Amino acid sequence: MQKKHFHLIGVCGTAMGSLAGMLKAQGHKVTGSDKAFYPPMDSELKRLGIETFDGFDAAHLQPAPDVVVIGNATSRGNAEIEYALNHKLRCASMPEVIRENFIRGKHSTVVTGTHGKTTTTSLMAWVMEAGGLDPSFLVGGVAENFGASFKITDSNHFVIEGDEYDTAYFDKGPKFLHYLPDLVILNNIEYDHADIYPNLDAIRKVFRLLVNLIPSNGRLIAGWDSSVVREIVTKPIEPQGVWCPVESFGIEHPDAKWTAREIDFLPEATRFKVLREGKEYGEFQSPLAGMFNVRNCLATIAAADALGIERRLVAEALATFKSVKRRMQVRGVVNDITVIDDFAHHPTAIRETLRGMKQRYPERRIVAVFEPRSWTTRKKVFQKDYPVAFATADYVVIAPIFESFRLAADDQLSIDEVIADLKSQGKQAFSIEGAEAIIEHITPDLRAGDVVVIMSNGGFGGIHQKLLDAIGAVPRA
Numbered sequence: 193m194q195k196k197h198f199h200l201i202g203v204c205g206t207a208m209g210s211l212a213g214m215l216k217a218q219g220h221k222v223t224g225s226d227k228a229f230y231p232p233m234d235s236e237l238k239r240l241g242i243e244t245f246d247g248f249d250a251a252h253l254q255p256a257p258d259v260v261v262i263g264n265a266t267s268r269g270n271a272e273i274e275y276a277l278n279h280k281l282r283c284a285s286m287p288e289v290i291r292e293n294f295i296r297g298k299h300s301t302v303v304t305g306t307h308g309k310t311t312t313t314s315l316m317a318w319v320m321e322a323g324g325l326d327p328s329f330l331v332g333g334v335a336e337n338f339g340a341s342f343k344i345t346d347s348n349h350f351v352i353e354g355d356e357y358d359t360a361y362f363d364k365g366p367k368f369l370h371y372l373p374d375l376v377i378l379n380n381i382e383y384d385h386a387d388i389y390p391n392l393d394a395i396r397k398v399f400r401l402l403v404n405l406i407p408s409n410g411r412l413i414a415g416w417d418s419s420v421v422r423e424i425v426t427k428p429i430e431p432q433g434v435w436c437p438v439e440s441f442g443i444e445h446p447d448a449k450w451t452a453r454e455i456d457f458l459p460e461a462t463r464f465k466v467l468r469e470g471k472e473y474g475e476f477q478s479p480l481a482g483m484f485n486v487r488n489c490l491a492t493i494a495a496a497d498a499l500g501i502e503r504r505l506v507a508e509a510l511a512t513f514k515s516v517k518r519r520m521q522v523r524g525v526v527n528d529i530t531v532i533d534d535f536a537h538h539p540t541a542i543r544e545t546l547r548g549m550k551q552r553y554p555e556r557r558i559v560a561v562f563e564p565r566s567w568t569t570r571k572k573v574f575q576k577d578y579p580v581a582f583a584t585a586d587y588v589v590i591a592p593i594f595e596s597f598r599l600a601a602d603d604q605l606s607i608d609e610v611i612a613d614l615k616s617q618g619k620q621a622f623s624i625e626g627a628e629a630i631i632e633h634i635t636p637d638l639r640a641g642d643v644v645v646i647m648s649n650g651g652f653g654g655i656h657q658k659l660l661d662a663i664g665a666v667p668r669a
Contacts, residue, residue, distance in 0.1 A: 482548025
């Protein structure tokens with residue numbers, strides 16, 4: 193393979209940072225730039241030895257790299273993009289580089305859906321590792337079993353998180369259409385990414401395109417508890433349809449081929465029995481909390497069966513899975529107060545995360561701290577969903593909308609309205625500006641046994657460690 197110089201614009205994105213490491217693992221020279229660097233990817237880039245530049249400057253492309261990889265968070269007007277275009281440098285999107293450098297010629301397992309992609313991709317990679325398939329993988333987070341967000345091997349298997357978000361400023365189609373899928377796990381479909389999809393119909397359309405790409409000798413693992421997934425599979429719109437075998441999974445829908453019963457949420461694990469077509473398939477245990485993670489496990493079990501992985505090895509992998517950083521991650525316990533970091537950035541994700549924490553810690557007070565940072569959570573479209581999303585929490589703090597100036601005032605989520613709705617439920621609920629002020633406000637109110645769940649898809653001012661330090665500095669009776 194010819195060694196090249198790849199320069200990544202927007203390198204601190206979770207997938208972009210991982211791609212930087214993958215390219216370096218292939219022996220290429222890799223550099224990258226971004227406007228901000230925050231955990232966990234900033235530390236990953238340092239660990240990988242990637243040369244990074246803080247900010248964007250045409251000088252970063254001198255001398256010219258062989259390929260300029262443009263992340264989807266960057267657009268025209270960026271100094272490096274303008275220089276690359278003006279000087280006719282070779283530009284490519286992240287998914288394009290992944291497809292041609294890593295996926296083509298291999299069996300591609302694509303994990304997708306509105307929720308659960310990162311956890312399920314990491315779990316699938318770990319199950320395949322335990323099953324002896326030695327997969328390469330790319331996930332939008334740090335898979336703790338591997339201590340990395342990617343792995344490159346010589347095997348025939350590649351596992352990737354399939355994102356429906358757009359590809360680049362010059363390619364507005366979803367990333368997952370680039371990944372040459374052989375086996376697709378489609379967990380669920382909801383309205384999301386309100387900045388690029390006008391409605392649920394637009395999202396249905398791109399998922400229909402995805403399942404239509406699966407070859408006839410491939411497999412679709414379909415989440416039957418999602419009405420939209422069922423509709424896409426059972427009600428095709430010509431010429432789009434599903435041309436491969438379908439394995440359905442679910443807990444609520446009676447027609448799912450794979451289902452879970454006798455689910456027992458314990459303090460340190462979740463146990464359940466799996467049925468296939470009504471017959472017992474096996475008993476499994478996972479350290480993951482929450483009903484939605486039972487679904488993630490079911491999808492993985494069905495996919496592993498399709499790949500011929502021995503059940504015993506699947507069970508061992510599920511039991512030893514360590515999750516993903518920033519997905520219900522325990523950042524620390526101080527004075528018997530537990531601080532959790534979670535990436536939730538959709539009302540459904542918030543709801544399921546908090547329900548999962550209540551199932552894991554049923555007798556403890558749940559304190560939810562949320563930063564509306566993603567485009568979806570900043571927009572008014574989900575205004576009425578938040579009172580339900582936070583229903584399991586006992587105490588709620590919501591930070592201001594991140595970069596609210598980017599949205600029209602009448603299109604923004606009204607935090608005051610959410611707080612009022614929560615207070616009408618009898619909850620303690622507050623709108624507080626900034627990490628420092630939030631820490632100052634909640635620290636005196638915290639007591640032994642509390643579980644603080646901090647939810648943001650950004651750095652949130654380093655609030656997690658700062659809160660742990662503040663809790664430790666306060667004498668407790």
